[in-house]
Amino acid sequence: MRVLITGAAGFIGRQLLDDLAQRHPDWTLVAADIRPLAQQGLKPNIESVSLDISQAREVDACVQRWKPEAIVHLASVVNPPRGMSDAHLHAIDVGGTRAVIDAALAHGVNQLIVTSSGAAYGYYPENAEWIDEQHPLRGHELFAYARHKREVELLLADARKRSPQLRQLVLRPGTILGERVNNQITDLFEKRSVLGIKGHDSRFVFIWDQDVVDIIRVGLERNSAGIYNLAGDGALSMAEIAGILGKPYRPLPAGLLRGALALLKPLGLTQYGPEQLDFLRYRPVLDNRRLKEEFGYRPRYSSREAFLAFLKARGIAAQA
Numbered sequence: 001m002r003v004l005i006t007g008a009a010g011f012i013g014r015q016l017l018d019d020l021a022q023r024h025p026d027w028t029l030v031a032a033d034i035r036p037l038a039q040q041g042l043k044p045n046i047e048s049v050s051l052d053i054s055q056a057r058e059v060d061a062c063v064q065r066w067k068p069e070a071i072v073h074l075a076s077v078v079n080p081p082r083g084m085s086d087a088h089l090h091a092i093d094v095g096g097t098r099a100v101i102d103a104a105l106a107h108g109v110n111q112l113i114v115t116s117s118g119a120a121y122g123y124y125p126e127n128a129e130w131i132d133e134q135h136p137l138r139g140h141e142l143f144a145y146a147r148h149k150r151e152v153e154l155l156l157a158d159a160r161k162r163s164p165q166l167r168q169l170v171l172r173p174g175t176i177l178g179e180r181v182n183n184q185i186t187d188l189f190e191k192r193s194v195l196g197i198k199g200h201d202s203r204f205v206f207i208w209d210q211d212v213v214d215i216i217r218v219g220l221e222r223n224s225a226g227i228y229n230l231a232g233d234g235a236l237s238m239a240e241i242a243g244i245l246g247k248p249y250r251p252l253p254a255g256l257l258r259g260a261l262a263l264l265k266p267l268g269l270t271q272y273g274p275e276q277l278d279f280l281r282y283r284p285v286l287d288n289r290r291l292k293e294e295f296g297y298r299p300r301y302s303s304r305e306a307f308l309a310f311l312k313a314r315g316i317a318a319q320a
Contacts, residue, residue: 002028003220004068006053006100007075009033012115015213016072021046023145023217033075043240053096056103063103070111070220073100078145079183086144090224093148094155101159104166109164112220113169114156115212118205118229118286120149120172123278128289133172133227133304142275169219171212173230174286177306178209179313194242195231196251200281202238205231206306211224211299218297228295229286240278246319254281 003020008012008031016248017031031118039048039243047066050056063071077084077092104112111259117219122138123130123146124209160168175185185204188194196202207230215230242249258274265273292298297317301309308318 001070001218001271002030002066002068003070003072004030004032004063004066005033005072006051006096007073008034008048009037009177010074012176012209012212012216013074015120015209016074016216017046018043019213019217020220028066029067030062032062053099054091054237055101056095059096059099059125060103060106061297063100063107063109064265067107068109070113070223071100071104071109072216072220074115076115079201080144089144090148093145094151097152098155101155101166103150103319105159105163109166110261111167111169111220111223111225113216114152114171115216116153116156116170116172117145117149118172118174118231118284119146120153121284122150123282123284124145125282127282127284127287128263131229131284133229133290135284140278141168143279146279167223167225169224171215171230172228173207173212174232174303175207176203176208176209176212177310179310181209189241189245191247193248193250194238194245195257196238196242196249197257197277197281198251198253200251203235203283203285204238204241204303205235205286206301206303206305206310207231208301208309211297211301213296215291215295217270218295224295224296226290228291229288230299231288231289231303232306233288235285235303236240236307241307244304244311244318245316 020029025045029046031046032049034052037048051062075096075277077089080089120137121135122140137153138151140146239249258277
């Protein structure tokens with residue numbers, strides 16, 4: 001089989017490449033990314049390709065040249081670099097997905113696997129206690145990542161109606177943890193105290209990075225289709241996280257925190273802005289029942305166990 005992987009130089013992309021190359025040496029893996037992929041250590045069944053996902057003609061030419069049976073679309077911007085415009089960000093996240101769908105349909109691709117996000121459900125006070133895959137996708141107008149993931153899912157839903165012959169496996173991960181992960185969320189846990197918002201539990205669901213890789217691989221092997229939340233069992237509140245870290249938990253009034261972030265971010269004193277207030281207080285807490293019962297995959301770690309494994313990899317002793 002020939003598989004095209006976009007975002008192949010990314011955190012999950014590189015792990016997926018290594019896993020597939022080892023387990024399926026008879027597959028051809030087309031590793032596409034705008035960033036150069038280090039050639040050292042690449043297995044002989046990996047073809048490294050330069051691809052700007054925001055350029056539809058490039059995407060179409062790539063799919064036409066390699067004629068993959070399956071595409072794994074991982075390319076996305078989680079943490080935009082300073083100075084990246086909203087238009088450029090949208091062109092990568094949403095325009096890139098549109099280009100991948102169009103090219104897949106134009107050139108007879110059989111299966112499309114897309115990593116969406118639990119963020120597509122949005123951050124709202126009326127979110128269900130546990131969100132399943134039937135929950136409406138509302139994104140968030142002030143939070144570009146969530147807004148874009150909703151747009152991506154609308155494109156995918158439209159393609160399923162128009163072209164059901166393209167099998168879609170859509171994955172909605174919660175917060176991904178791993179031995180080497182580092183992002184805005186993990187930065188929250190490295191402060192001297194753990195901040196929260198008064199009156200809100202701010203529960204997190206975690207999924208281990210190798211579980212995400214395994215689920216994508218199994219999806220390819222089985223030619224699977226469907227929509228699945230990716231999360232370990234259970235959830236951890238910010239207060240529980242603080243207890244595990246042995247750090248003070250400081251819940252602040254929402255208005256005070258919003259005002260502080262509005263002042264500090266323009267000065268470059270924090271990476272968080274007031275638009276991320278809802279991100280913290282109205283967390284979408286993902287139900288993983290369908291992943292276990294319908295897809296047939298049980299994550300190796302619960303949310304709590306994933307967090308403990310994350311700390312262990314950093315040499316941090318859990319306190320509770």
